[in-house]
Amino acid sequence: MAIIPFNKPYISGNEFKYISESVESGKISGDGIFTKKCHTFFEETYEFKKVLLTTSCTDALEMAAILIDIKPGDEVIMPSYTFVSTANAFALRGAKIVFADSRKDHPGMDENSLEALITSKTKAIVPVHYAGVACDMDIIMDIADRHNLFVVEDAAQAIDSYYKGKPLGGIGHLAAFSFHETKNIISGEGGMLVINDESFAKRAEIIREKGTNRSSFFRGEVDKYGWVDLGSSFLPSDMIAAFLYSQLENLQKIQSTRKKIWDKYDASFRGVLDKNKGVRLPVIPDFATNNAHMYYLTCASPEERNTLLSHLKGKGILAVFHYLSLHKSRFFEGKYNGLNLTETDKYTDCLVRLPLFFELDLNKQKYIIDSIHEFYS
Template sequence: MIPFNKPYLTGNETEYIEQSVKSGKISGDGIFTKKCHNYFEENLGFSKVLLTTSCTDALEMAALLIDIKPGDEVIMPSYTFVSTPNAFVLRGAKIIFVDSRNDHPGMDEDAIENLITNKTKAIIPVHYAGVACDMDKIMNLAHRYNLFVIEDAAQAIDSKYKGRQLGTIGHLAAFSFHETKNIISGEGGMLVINDERFIDRAEMIREKGTNRSAFFRGEVDKYSWVDIGSSFLPSDIIAAFLFAQLEQLNTIQSRRREIWNNYDQKLRNNLVFKEKIRLPNIPKYATNNAHMYYIVCSNKKDRQGLLKKLKDNGVLAVFHYLSLHKSTFYKDKYKGEALPLSDHYSDCLIRLPLYYDLGTEDQNKVINLILDFFYKNI
């Protein structure tokens, strides 16, 4: 079986984990957590970062930082992972879902303004497949209506918008290092803080609502409970694994882009797909971090048929999100309009295998199975 994903080891993960253990401190904010923080701030230009146990936790911290309260409204795409709305629903927010774009599964930026009310507190752009939303449009709306912007950059490491790293544009941002992402630590995430007013409180929320971090820096003579919070910081063992990955970021990204480009060139050169399938679109303002390669079938029947053909021939490809406004949990709460494009991607999108060790022979097998399916079903 050609898997959908296969975690990649750079070679230093276990060595760094051993170093962390021998340091005598494997709880949060150890030596490798600091190394990771320094890497992100010095190499990628993030203002302030805090590693978390997941992107979900980073989003929950963001919801706390902007003081989401019952009755607040938060605008985000319906075509996203459940962690995006969950962080805000936990604080009592009402989720206002926006449709996807016609040319990309990301949120339709032009549909946001009509959804803004006097209860709107924040916009949550999700950089689907690591491809940037139009952040100028979103930030202009945020400034005009005095809203917060929290970038869900779970898939967007090493991706840019008009030359700026994704995650550096909104007030806050959340990243994932789950094993399916480009850079991994098994589970893991990161909160990026671009607005200085949130830095001190973010540290407290991450440390169970205490000023423990300030205490260890010698800024206070004892630490105490000063705010709400939880245990959001990861073990230094997780950070040790992550740092080994970060050291090889350019190598990993180069290989992933090579695989992505091979899919794109060989599929795009077949004219049969003009009406049967759509391939990824990268807007001119965005870069491609090769997080995923997806195809969009013209209908659900073709999607199901192709998934079956791939599986029957030893290839695990997968569909992605189901529209959250139609989810079991939220469908009775959703009072908005139909979101046909989100539903279309839910019914028709397929993610193809893409991981560092995917060999050319295996990748060509995936490509040829797709070609064979559609040529036989013209």
């Protein structure tokens, strides 16, 4: 039986040509010709004030934690239903992680629960735009403004997605994107820091260059460079940027195809599974757009979820569950003393992600849909 994978990386056309051009340029380390092309694309397409490619979204988040000067004892609020990198970046700086519950209608953080989590030690809020669907950023930014907090958007899944007409990643003080092979636009591994508060721009370059003012030296702004701040090696090779730039050239084609796949799933299930079988389908709030990063079902129970996964596996279909609640993780055992996060636990126990990738053809998608309907019949 043919296996339908959960994900298949898409090669858009010029990846290897551009990698060859990068090699032939004689500069394949960071900040070469294709890194600059990628920076220009994001700054012009989404009007981000400044962007810096990184080796991963994790690195971008770690840079953000350094930039906002996280120190031991500072508190950072974020959802428990997220990838471990969201928490790790701030925990590495000594922060106390304060977890918020998910919304009832969506795995993203419950914005209305945030105010009660703030203390005199709170330093930042880290909203995660789960599945590329925006958190309610007006609520979050209002809370941050009133309490003098930083907002770092975890936009790992949110490329080409919007909140009330504003691109995600362009609203908080800082933001982090991922180009991991499971994302809409990929470079294998890779990420990007977005700097919306220009007061962070110069220091961000220094942190990304191992704590040196090397970027200023190359621009001729100083006659020598040295160690001036904390930092690490967060720059990706220009070959990674070359791969990424080919993907960016095909952004609209990739997005259009993914949205057709997402819409077909939704049209096949809406009004059937959610009305008759008690399955919760994705919700896109009025303030958000859908970038078709993922399609998921939320089953009625953990037993139903596990049986569905087994059923699909028996059909040669690789569907997967997603995050495990971070507040119940082995690392956090004994550290969490907050409220019960009932919605977070619901998604941990019951959510199923379906295959969604550029080359998922109609016949294979129909087979997946029919297999799910067969299970629920």
